[in-house]
Amino acid sequence: MDVLVIGGCGFIGSHVVDTLHARGHSLRVLDRNPERFRRPVPGVAYTKHDLTKAPLPSKVLSDVEVVVHLASTTVPATSNLDPGADIAENLIPTVHLLEAMRQQGTRRLVFLSSGGAVYGVPQSDPISEDHPLNPVSSYGVVKMAIEKYVLMEHRLHGLSYVTLRASNPYGPRQGHTGVQGVISTYLWRHLRNEPIEIWGDGSVVRDFLHVRDLAELCARSVVSLENGVFNAGSGEGVSIAQIIEIIGRVVEKKIAPTYRPGRDFDVPRVVLDVARAETAFRWQRSIHLLQGIEETWGWVRQQVRLSEPDLKLID
């Protein structure tokens, strides 16, 4: 199929591109940034474009059958600093995308929402898709509002869609800026012999999903006829303290983290009920946490050796 991946040069996007490319789909990528950790994939048509600055060029959509929309300019931790900008950069361009898709006749969308942000403080464990939506970050409110515009486009104009509420993805090609992804942040910091910080006491529980498992679910959503909202997680809760312990096993050194005060946008426990996605897409996560962290550690070490050959590393 002809698929446009918006945000296809990002962490998740690059894996979605790999998975769709391997299945033989014809791919376009729209991103405001170039590929970061590798060269562009041969055969994929890349367009550099910033949707926060100008509308989608209509030729980018021509003959496209499915759009996979993964782009976001914010993460939960940064979005509350300027909610107005968050809305202007993420919500408004997405409603314009829906209009452009309607005008061009592109009638399927896979939208990446956030299982960690839209539910807010969980009232049940694990969290199913019917759980009330009470986000505590602008990132979560914007994701929720986009979900509702997508649902409206489905009901009023027949858009076919899958919304994936992803849990915490991790794996190779995740950055290390410290705002997203504790696993890769901790691995980068450990390698550079920098302190590993825990916000709170380490008891916060999250649902970590390897990015290739998430990309596989995206790829199945692209070709499926399903319409709806689906949690995309591992279904398993793991605490930050457990992550530290697993990383210690992987790097063969006990990690002594620095504890910092908890943050008001961190909810204590988010574990997704993923039965709906497992049934609808005959999908299951295939990469378990120890294996995934080992792989990510190997990738982080490779990156640092490539980019900073003179850096004094801990191993």
Add this chain to the structure above:
Amino acid sequence: MDVLVIGGCGFIGSHVVDTLHARGHSLRVLDRNPERFRRPVPGVAYTKHDLTKAPLPSKVLSDVEVVVHLASTTVPATSNLDPGADIAENLIPTVHLLEAMRQQGTRRLVFLSSGGAVYGVPQSDPISEDHPLNPVSSYGVVKMAIEKYVLMEHRLHGLSYVTLRASNPYGPRQGHTGVQGVISTYLWRHLRNEPIEIWGDGSVVRDFLHVRDLAELCARSVVSLENGVFNAGSGEGVSIAQIIEIIGRVVEKKIAPTYRPGRDFDVPRVVLDVARAETAFRWQRSIHLLQGIEETWGWVRQQVRLSEPDLKLID
């Protein structure tokens, strides 16, 4: 108390101003339009300002204890024409308002949401506040997103708030542009001997609340210590066909409406469960439909006589 009413020159706003003024509150009004159907109320400080064009001037908030936010640039029927503008004009200014209130220390907000728009197609009857939110208009998505930002401001920064999800308000000072308010639209059209149009077959059921009953609920919300979301309706379902019949009784002439195709954003039945507001604010609607329509009919006739003395009217 010192109260700022944003949108205080509008249909609902003018009645909220009356009710608060009668209770002795010190009032400021911020509106982009002047009072439309009457002179400004003596003793009320009016500021003409368009929040879609510039941020709230900080002096408007100084010493204000409670903000009542009633302003909207759209209605459900128009909002889907340009959702991007709807978001830019309504959602973004409201998150900036929340930030300004936080900076100025104004810690109570009464926000007018929409019971007709946020729920979408009802899954229960009557609709309680816990019903899922699946709007089918941009107006509804924007109201819902504002509700979530207000809730977030409550949880993260201690804002005290009441969100009122109003049903269909009607009464004196409602315009007759035909985009909002079937009762006043029908009365204006009948008086001018213009055709009365029904979208659909007249079976659509709504929950009509007299604007003074709504204003009374707003005024009680201002002085209350309650936090939360409350339906604000009559709790009674009335079909458009019944409205036509009651209007016929009031104007003493049988109305023969013109039927037009139903609209995709009209849900079949919206009746609100108002038990939560009745209990929390010891409030009940006091003006029943026949009485309210009689009063509105008197007001419409007076307006037309004042503004268009030469118009040939039907009575």
